[in-house]
Amino acid sequence: AQRVTQPEKLLSVFKGAPVELKCNYSYSGSPELFWYVQYSRQRLQLLLRHISRESIKGFTADLNKGETSFHLKKPFAQEEDSAMYYCALPQGAQKLVFGQGTRLTINP
Amino acid sequence: DTGVSQDPRHKITKRGQNVTFRCDPISEHNRLYWYRQTLGQGPEFLTYFQNEAQLEKSRLLSDRFSAERPKGSFSTLEIQRTEQGDSAMYLCASSLDTGYPNYGYTFGSGTRLTVV
Numbered sequence: 333a334q335r336v337t338q339p340e341k342l343l344s345v346f347k348g349a350p351v352e353l354k355c356n357y358s359y360s361g362s363p364e365l366f367w368y369v370q371y372s373r374q375r376l377q378l379l380l381r382h383i384s385r386e387s388i389k390g391f392t393a394d395l396n397k398g399e400t401s402f403h404l405k406k407p408f409a410q411e412e413d414s415a416m417y418y419c420a421l422p423q424g425a426q427k428l429v430f431g432q433g434t435r436l437t438i439n440p
Numbered sequence: 441d442t443g444v445s446q447d448p449r450h451k452i453t454k455r456g457q458n459v460t461f462r463c464d465p466i467s468e469h470n471r472l473y474w475y476r477q478t479l480g481q482g483p484e485f486l487t488y489f490q491n492e493a494q495l496e497k498s499r500l501l502s503d504r505f506s507a508e509r510p511k512g513s514f515s516t517l518e519i520q521r522t523e524q525g526d527s528a529m530y531l532c533a534s535s536l537d538t539g540y541p542n543y544g545y546t547f548g549s550g551t552r553l554t555v556v
Contacts, residue, residue: 341480366543375443376483376531376547418482420543426496427473428543430482 334359334423338431345409346439353404353434355393355419365402366420366428367393376418379404389413409438444548446532452554453522460518461551465534472515473545474507475531476500483531489515490537522555529553 335358345351357363369379380388382395382402393404402419414437420428445464453459465472470491475483486505487497491512501507504522509515519526529552533545 336482338482364543375549378544381544420482422543423485424496426471426488426490427485428483428545429485432480433482 334363334421334429336419336421336429336431338417338419338434340434341432342435342437344437344439347411348408351404351406351409351413351436351438353417353419353436355402355404355431357400357402357419357421359400359421362397363395363421365393365395367391367402367404368418368420368430370416370418371412372415379417411438411440414438444532444534444546446530446548446551448551449549450552450554452556455524455555456521458518458520459522459553460516461530461532461553463515463517463532463548465514465532466536466546467513469534469536469546470512471535471537472509473533473535474515474517475533477529477531477550478527486517486530519553522553524555527553527555 337356365382367379370376391406395402416433418433419431423429447462473488474486477483485498486501487507489509492509504520507517529550531550532548535545
């Protein structure tokens with residue numbers, strides 16, 4: 333079965349420092365992967381999907397099939413990036429499997 | 441249309457009681473999902489609907505759980521004979537079936553259930 337692993341429950345970096353949130357997956361085939369984000373007192377929302385190869389709020393994520401990873405990166409962290417981040421992978425044709433999440437805290 | 445609405449936001453109930461939650465998806469979205477999230481975990485899939493048809497149920501959804509989407513619009517999730525282990529955030533999400541799998545869900549704010 334498909335699985336998503338986010339090894340870090342908590343990550344704390346200083347403002348302006350680079351950020352990398354790790355995500356590893358198990359999947360046979362070519363996966364489509366997603367990052368969802370939940371800011372304080374807000375709903376869970378889609379941040380980005382790898383298939384669109386876009387940068388959202390300065391974040392990018394590259395799919396590395398060799399390492400089965402989809403790490404989320406941002407070169408210069410901002411305080412408003414503090415949130416819970418979830419990596420997600422489709423299971424079957426209709427639903428997503430989420431990782432446990434990483435709580436990112438940006439220190440001023 | 442202000443997005444996906446869930447009601448109530450919070451529910452405290454005694455063990456053994458039945459509870460029902462409601463979800464109103466984005467009106468043009470034909471897919472509706474229920475997820476459960478416990479403390480420190482990511483959302484776990486419970487069930488999903490394509491219009492009014494319930495197409496998949498997770499093993500997590502015991503016989504005490506039932507979900508409906510009678511007219512392909514709003515959905516209800518009922519838990520009978522609640523147990524303390526049912527305490528969690530219940531999330532509803534919707535998406536538009538474009539003929540290609542669309543995992544860009546729009547989530548509601550959730551219903552937090554506490555069983556005492």
